[in-house]
Structure formats: structure tokens, C-alpha cells
Amino acid sequence: MNTEFIDALEQIEREKGISKDLLIEAIEAALISGYKRNFNSAQNVRVDVSRHTGVVKVYARKTVVEEPTDPRLEISLDAAEQIDPGFQIGDIAEIEVTPRDFGRIAAQTAKQVVTQRIREAERGMIYNTFVDREYDIVTGVVQRQDNRFYYVDLGKVEAVLPLTEVMPTEKFTHNDRVKAYITKVEKTTKGPQIMLSRTHPGLLKRLFELEVPEIYEGVVELKSVAREAGYRSKIAVFSRNPEVDPVGSCVGPRGMRVQAIVNELKGEKIDIVKWSDDPKELVANALSPSKVVSVETDEENKVARVVVPDYQLSLAIGKEGQNARLAAKLTNWKIDIKSESQAGEDGDVLPQDAVSSDQEDYANTSYGADEVDAGEVRD
Template structure:
């Protein structure tokens, strides 16, 4: 190694942010292994790299003793005093043992160490950049698909999106641009691994934060999200400002804000309801778009018994129970839905059996 190499280390320090001293220490450690491997040495050695010239020297470290039994590890006091008269029993004497052709080995080892450290540093920077974006939205380009994943290019890293994290209503092709939600960032031996999802409720939440300034500014708060990805979702919103309608803010002028999100989610239906601390009002709102006659709550067991008009029962329950199921997820309450005639006991047993619906979160 020479002064040009040391200048290169300084340039790496400026461009990559890896301290020159850390690189040199790593090179010295690697050269110790290289020396022992290439020269079949079992002795204790120290490698020194001159910080200015790049000159490499190898020193054997031997303990000063009266009567050496292993010349590879020990040296007599008389021999040590010839090196430095100040040596005493128990001191460590260093003797230069640099091989003549060690420069070639040193150069190869140094190159490998620097390349590895640069790669590790870049992976560390990528990990740091993306771990801070966990639970956020990213936009990437679909590169390929295998039996388990879509691989999405995010620029500095390739994210993986499991097939079960893709909405059942969509399929991607090579070079498709896609927005996804970062669910997890992990360190692996091959570098940082970023996991993304299109089905996570967090995606819906982040999309509303992007489209609705009132949510981004904190005036409107998105309290709860329930989602059956690709089909239907419900969100409950609350306004900190009495003059701001939280539902209207999310819907936007002529429905433009929510429609933008619906388009991004490939037509997923979104119900926006007003949040309330009162469980009666919250449960009633959560069953939108159906009307509710009454709500009776059992707070100890978190059960809400809801009565709806006869003609609204199927709407309240929804297709295959979807509306009631999402309402239960949104509120955290177990919901028992009955029609007025069922509640009054005026419907037939067959009607009760066919229409009564109970759902739990």
C-alpha cells in the first residue's frame, strides 16, 4: 500500500461517511489473519499501517521470560535487552517479522476489507433510511413475481410484497407503479429487507393523511380503521374544531378526496363515519349507511344490541355480514342486530332465524 491508497481512504471517508481510522483498524485486523494464514504462523503478531505513507509492518509479540520454552511466544531477557535495555521480565517485546512479499498480500486484503466495509456502510444507511419510514407509504416499480412475492423497486432497495398482502381485486405486471405500506424493515445477511403491503389498514390511513389536509394538520383525527381489502372499508373520524365537519373534510368537494383514494384502491368502497365517545352514537354511526332505531349497550361485556327498521335489516347486516362485521371491527363492540318486528316479537320464527345477525370483532 502507498500514499495513494491512504488518499483514497480519505476520499471514502468524505463520500461514504466511513472514518479513515475505522477502515485502517479493520485492515490491520484482517492482515493479522492474512499473515497467519499465508505464512503458517502461530505466533502472536501485531500489524501496523503507517497513517501517512501506507507502509505495512508486522511485529511478533513475545513475552520476556528467564528461560523461554516456546520461541514463537517467548523471548529471553538477554535477547530482549539487545532490542531495548529497558525490558524486564513479564514485558512484551515486539520484533519486526515483515515478510518481503507481504505488500502484495496487504494490498489484496486491504481492497477486500474496504469493499466489504463500504457495502456494510451502504446497507446500514439504507436500513436507517427505511426503518424511519416503517408504517409509511412508499411508491415503487414492480420488477417481478414468483410463487410467494412481488418484488418492488424502491430505488435504493428492492422491497418484497407477499401475494397475500395484495388485494384480491388486483394483479400487477412488470413496470407497474404501485403505492404500498411498509409493514416491517429488517436487517439480514444480504442487507435490509423491506416488507410492504396493499391490504394493511395503515395504507388506508396514510392515504387519507395524504389527501386530507385537515388530517395532516391534526384538525381532524382518524380514530379507527376497519378494512376488508379490495371490497369495503370503514373509517371513524373526529374533529378537534367544532367548525370543521370531519366527514365532509374526508369526502372533499364533490367527493373528490375520497374518490382519489377509492381509485387508488381499485374501487374499494369506503364508509366514513363520525367518531363519538358515546358508544350508543358510535355503534349507530358505524352501521352506516343503514338507519338505526335504537342501540342498547352492555358496557361490561362490550355488547351492543341494535334495532333497525325491517326494510333496513339486510342493509345493516350487509352482503355476507360485511357491513356489521366491519362495524364491529371499527368500534371494538360485539353487535347484535335485529329488525323492529323481531325486537317486538311480531315476526315469524322463520323470519327471526333467517334475519337475526350477531357479529363480534
């Protein structure tokens, strides 16, 4: 090795951020193993690589004793004093034993070590980059698919999108661009592994943060998300500024903001409801687009008993119970829905503080692929 090798290490240090001294120390450690392997040496040796010239030297380290029993590990005091008169019993004497053709071995070993360290450093940098982006959105290009995963190129690394984390309404092909949510970043022997999802509720939350400046700035807070990926979602939003309408902010001018998210999610319907600290009002809002006559809550069991108009019972429950199921997830309350006639037959008495369908206290809206239905957006 020579000065050009040292210059190359300095360039790697500048471009990759890998310390030249650390690389040389790793090369020295690898050369010790290489020396012992190639020259069948059992003696204790030290390899020195000059930081300035790149010259490699091998030194045998031997303990100074009166009478050596193992000449590979020990040296007599008389022989040591010929090297340096200052040696005493117990000192370590170093004797240069650099083989004539060791330069070739050193060059090959150095190349392997540097390549490996660069690979390890790049993996470490990629891991550090993406571990900070865990629970965030990334955009990549689909490269291939097998029985379990889509493999998505994120630029510096290939991530995996399990088929179980893809919405049932979508299918990707080679070179398709896809936005996905990072659910996990792990270190493995083959480098960092990044797991993606298209069905995670966090994807919906991040999409709203990207599309709605008021959420990104913290004026509007997305309090809760309930999602059945590919079919329907509900979000509950709250405004820290009484002059800002949280639902209207998420909808955007002529529905442009929420429609962009609906398009990204391949037509998944999104209900946007207003958050309330009052569980009665929150449950009533969550059942949008259905109107609610009354809500009675059982705080101890977290059960809400809801009465809706007869003609809206099926709307409140939703197709295969989807609307009620999402409302329960959104509010974290069990919801029991009855029509007015059912409530009357059962002898239920509406409480004094019932939520009326005529109230103007909350604003809800529902967006689908081609529609804006069920509910008004009120200032």
C-alpha cells in the same frame, strides 16, 4: 499500499461516512490473519498501517524471559537488550518481520476488507433509513414475482410484498408503480428485509393522512379503521375544532380527496362516519348507510342491540354480513341487528334515549368507485 490508498480511504470517509481509522483497524486485524495463514506463523504478531503513508509493517511480539522455551513467542533478555537496553523480564519486545512480498497480500486483503465494510455500512444505513419508516407508506416499482412474493424496488433496497398481502382485486406486472405499507423491517445476513402490505388497515389510514391536510395537521383525527381489503372499508373521524366538519374534510371538494384514495385502492368502497364517545351514536353511525331506529347497549358484555326499519334490514347487514361485520370492527362492539317488525314480535321495548333515524346529529357518507351513495354530508 501507498498514499493514494490513504487518500481513497479519506474519500470513502467523506462519501460513505465510514471512519478512516475504523477501516484501517479492520485492515490491520485482517492482515494479522492473512500473515499467519500465508506464512504458517504461530507467533503473536501486530500489523501496523501508517495513517499517513499507507506503509504496512509486521511486528512479532515476544515476551522477554531468561531462557526462552518457545522462540516463536519468547525472546531472551540478552537478545532483547540488543534491540533496546531498557527491556526487562516480562516486557513485550516487538521485532519487525515484514515479509518481502507482503505488500501484495496487504493490497488484496485491504480491498476485501474495505469492500465488505462499505457493504455493511450501506446495509446499516439502509436499515436505519427504513426502520424509521416502519408503519409508513412507500412507493416502489415491481421488479419480478415468484410463488410467494412480489419484489419491489424502493431505490436503495428491494422490498417484498407477499401475495397474501395483495388485494384480491389487483395484480401487478413488471415495472408497475405501487404504493404499499411497511409492516416490518428486519436485519438479516443478506441485509435489511422490508415487508410490505396492500391489505393492512394502516395503508388506508396513511392514505387519508396524505390526502387530507386536516388529518395531517391534527385538526381531524382518524379514530378507527375497519377494512376488508379490495371490497369495503369504514373509518370513523373526529374533529378537534367544532367549526371543522370531519366527514366533509375527508370527502373533499366534490369528493376529490376520498375518490383519489378509492382509485388508489382499485375501487374499494369507503364509508366515512363521524366518531362519537356515545356508544349508541357511534354504533348507529357505523352502520351507515343504513338508518337506525334505536340502539340499546350492554356495557358489561359490549353488545349493542340495534333496531332498523324493515326495508333497511338487508342494507344494515350488508352483502354476506359485510356492513354489520365492519361496523363491529370499527366500534369494537358486538352488534345484534333486528328489524322493527322483528323487535315488535320479540316484545322489545325501545329505550327512552333511542337513536332515531330522524336525528340530524351525525353525518356519514359512503364512497365507491363510481358512486356516492347512502347518506348525506351535513354541516
